[in-house]
Amino acid sequence: MLRGFLKINMKKLLKNNLVIMIIFSVVVLTMPIWMQPFGAAYPDILQKFVIFGVFAIGYNILFGLTGYLSFGHAAFLGVGSYTAVWSFKLLTMNIIPAIILSVIMSGIFAVLMGYVALRRSGIYFSILTLAFAQMCYNLAYSVLTPITNGETGLQLAKSDPRVIDRLFSEAGEGLPSTTLFGIETSGYSGFYISAVVMIIVFYISLKIFNSSFGLKLKAIKSNQNRMRYLGFNTRPYLLTAFVISGMYAGLAGGLLAATDPLAGAERMQWTASGEVILMTILGGVGTLFGPLLGVIIIKYFENIFSAINQLDLHSFYSIFPTWLENAMVSISSLFVGEGWHMTLGLLFMLVVAFLPGGVLEGMQLTYKKLTTYVSKKRNKTGGESKKETGVNHGK
Amino acid sequence: MGSKAVLQVTNVLKTFGGLKALNNLNLTIEEGTVHAIIGPNGAGKSTLLNVCIGQLTPDTGTVEFDGQIITGLAPHEISQRGISRVFQTPQIFEDLDILQNVMIPALAHIDGQFTFNAVKDLRHRNEVKRAAMEIIEQMNLGDQLHDRAGAMSRGNKRRLELAMCLVQKPKLLLLDEPTAGMARADTNQTIEILKKIKATGMTKVIIEHDMNVVFSLADRVSVLAQGTIIAEGTPQEIRESEIVKEAYLGGAKI
Ligand SMILES: Nc1ncnc2c1ncn2[C@@H]1O[C@H](COP(=O)(O)OP(=O)(O)OP(=O)(O)O)[C@@H](O)[C@H]1O
Ligand SMILES: [Mg+2]
Numbered sequence: 101m102l103r104g105f106l107k108i109n110m111k112k113l114l115k116n117n118l119v120i121m122i123i124f125s126v127v128v129l130t131m132p133i134w135m136q137p138f139g140a141a142y143p144d145i146l147q148k149f150v151i152f153g154v155f156a157i158g159y160n161i162l163f164g165l166t167g168y169l170s171f172g173h174a175a176f177l178g179v180g181s182y183t184a185v186w187s188f189k190l191l192t193m194n195i196i197p198a199i200i201l202s203v204i205m206s207g208i209f210a211v212l213m214g215y216v217a218l219r220r221s222g223i224y225f226s227i228l229t230l231a232f233a234q235m236c237y238n239l240a241y242s243v244l245t246p247i248t249n250g251e252t253g254l255q256l257a258k259s260d261p262r263v264i265d266r267l268f269s270e271a272g273e274g275l276p277s278t279t280l281f282g283i284e285t286s287g288y289s290g291f292y293i294s295a296v297v298m299i300i301v302f303y304i305s306l307k308i309f310n311s312s313f314g315l316k317l318k319a320i321k322s323n324q325n326r327m328r329y330l331g332f333n334t335r336p337y338l339l340t341a342f343v344i345s346g347m348y349a350g351l352a353g354g355l356l357a358a359t360d361p362l363a364g365a366e367r368m369q370w371t372a373s374g375e376v377i378l379m380t381i382l383g384g385v386g387t388l389f390g391p392l393l394g395v396i397i398i399k400y401f402e403n404i405f406s407a408i409n410q411l412d413l414h415s416f417y418s419i420f421p422t423w424l425e426n427a428m429v430s431i432s433s434l435f436v437g438e439g440w441h442m443t444l445g446l447l448f449m450l451v452v453a454f455l456p457g458g459v460l461e462g463m464q465l466t467y468k469k470l471t472t473y474v475s476k477k478r479n480k481t482g483g484e485s486k487k488e489t490g491v492n493h494g495k
Numbered sequence: 496m497g498s499k500a501v502l503q504v505t506n507v508l509k510t511f512g513g514l515k516a517l518n519n520l521n522l523t524i525e526e527g528t529v530h531a532i533i534g535p536n537g538a539g540k541s542t543l544l545n546v547c548i549g550q551l552t553p554d555t556g557t558v559e560f561d562g563q564i565i566t567g568l569a570p571h572e573i574s575q576r577g578i579s580r581v582f583q584t585p586q587i588f589e590d591l592d593i594l595q596n597v598m599i600p601a602l603a604h605i606d607g608q609f610t611f612n613a614v615k616d617l618r619h620r621n622e623v624k625r626a627a628m629e630i631i632e633q634m635n636l637g638d639q640l641h642d643r644a645g646a647m648s649r650g651n652k653r654r655l656e657l658a659m660c661l662v663q664k665p666k667l668l669l670l671d672e673p674t675a676g677m678a679r680a681d682t683n684q685t686i687e688i689l690k691k692i693k694a695t696g697m698t699k700v701i702i703e704h705d706m707n708v709v710f711s712l713a714d715r716v717s718v719l720a721q722g723t724i725i726a727e728g729t730p731q732e733i734r735e736s737e738i739v740k741e742a743y744l745g746g747a748k749i
Contacts, residue, residue, distance in 0.1 A: 330571075333608040
């Protein structure tokens with residue numbers, strides 16, 4: 101009885117927003133600790149986890165809720181980065197204005213892109229967003245070089261005006277670094293700042309998922325025509341979702357620049373859009389946590405797997421006899437280092453083919469199987485003991 | 496029964512290629528009546544409803560609702576003016592649960608075409624849920640609140656769609672074969688529900704092949720064949736009309 105009661109309450113508790121947020125925040129903020137055994141507890145990759153987390157959370161609001169597959173979100177990431185770096189150059193090294201401006205700027209771009217692309221749906225929508233993003237990418241390399249500094253990428257310079265900073269102090273020696281009111285925003289502090297931002301925007305996405313706005317987006321995904329015949333103008337809903345997710349991407353771009361103040365056009369290339377799609381699908385489209393799981397998997401592969409070399413492998417397999425060691429190394433080396441793309445590709449194919457709900461679904465399924473297995477076992481033993489008592493009564 | 500026209504279809508022509516699905520059709524639906532439209536397969540009944548809700552625009556002619564022309568308006572605008580429709584093949588949100596399916600149309604009533612307002616959302620949340628639950632109970636779907644709509648039987652899907660329309664409290668309800676594909680018991684239950692709504696005075700257009708349903712519900716009956724109305728009258732008149740027997744009922748069906 102008590103166990104059942106506890107179980108129900110646990111379930112309820114886990115549905116409570118506050119509880120979700122507390123657990124989530126603890127897990128995110130302790131990443132430097134529990135990532136240690138995985139060899140991923142250094143600031144550079146931790147920053148990437150949370151910043152691309154923001155990107156994926158935002159992407160999921162569009163793709164997960166409405167089902168509209170955008171191939172152009174990297175453009176917003178790039179716009180966010182350029183805007184932030186310009187803010188560092190012209191206004192101040194403080195990241196607050198930079199981040200606010202990158203969100204606003206990417207929002208404006210998203211309105212423009214969304215207004216055009218959302219006239220179509222399905223594959224045509226995807227192609228329109230792809231075209232728009234590639235156009236931004238090419239412009240950044242050509243006509244817009246004065247703004248983007250072309251192939252070199254946009255960087256800070258000593259001669260930058262930084263008008264707001266100059267109001268308070270003289271320009272110092274060397275290049276200034278990005279700050280949050282005096283706190284350095286690179287290294288671990290950069291991770292914690294980005295992590296807090298991610299926790300905040302995760303909360304917003306949680307609210308969106310549970311609101312009637314989110315419900316309507318899910319309904320649009322399920323049956324858009326029905327929505328129209330029920331009296332909803334679906335396009336403004338889609339545009340709002342599109343702009344929100346574009347702003348999330350811009351925020352991620354701004355954070356990338358805040359932790360490392362340079363911006364290059366490659367951030368806008370379609371491969372970057374493709375990456376966020378991979379992350380979302382791999383982790384679990386339309387779920388709250390799936391995309392974040394996808395981010396961790398992909399960024400982990402990109403940074404850790406790709407850095408493993410033959411020497412590492414040899415030391416890993418050194419307990420085996422030499423011939424086996426050599427064989428294992430030559431097989432494994434296909435999948436690490438340069439070969440990490442292959443591992444990722446295989447993993448992605450396996451997930452899409454066998455787990456359309458992503459890795460998160462896989463984990464849920466395993467958990468369910470485990471618990472039913474355990475409870476079955478328990479019931480069996482419980483049933484037997486009851487029988488015994490029954491027999492005793494009979495006597 | 497008032498004599499004010501709620502829906503006025505005037506000289507509507509709708510062609511598909513060479514086929515005249517609606518051929519200069521005229522129809523008046525009076526306020527507070529239950530108006531049945533019967534006719535053989537392919538007569539143009541569903542097409543007529545499609546034109547009324549803005550799913551199709553007629554080649555020529557107009558549709559007036561509540562004294563205003565609605566031809567050319569977008570479907571969501573027409574719906575917001577107070578027309579709801581149950582489709583011949585149920586149009587529901589298969590991926591959502593039953594409660595959500597009914598909450599969404601209830602929101603359309605409150606939010607209008609578009610709202611993005613968290614405060615309003617919170618303020619109306621309980622009200623919306625209550626309205627949805629009430630209708631779901633009426634439809635006897637209360638025990639399946641959190642079941643995925645797509646997994647229901649066809650009869651239940653129809654009943655769910657009816658719930659979705661009723662929660663909007665439309666001025667005009669269009670029903671395209673609401674009992675087709677239902678078991679006998681389900682049909683009877685639906686008739687009872689429709690009778691109950693009839694008592695509220697909501698204007699209804701009902702397309703139906705089942706004559707029992709037509710004769711037990713309708714105040715007026717129009718017979719549609721090859722895109723035009725060939726007869727109109729009370730159920731009694733239609734039952735006895737020779738033209739109708741020839742064109743549609745073949746004399747045997749009654
Ligand atoms: N979108 C369309 N494109 C082409 N032809 C159509 C379209 N919609 C309907 N038709 C044709 O118009 C005619 C009338 O169709 P409609 O669906 O209105 O008939 P109905 O009276 O509802 O028949 P049923 O009793 O079978 O539902 C049919 O011949 C049909 O094939
Ligand atoms: Mg039909």
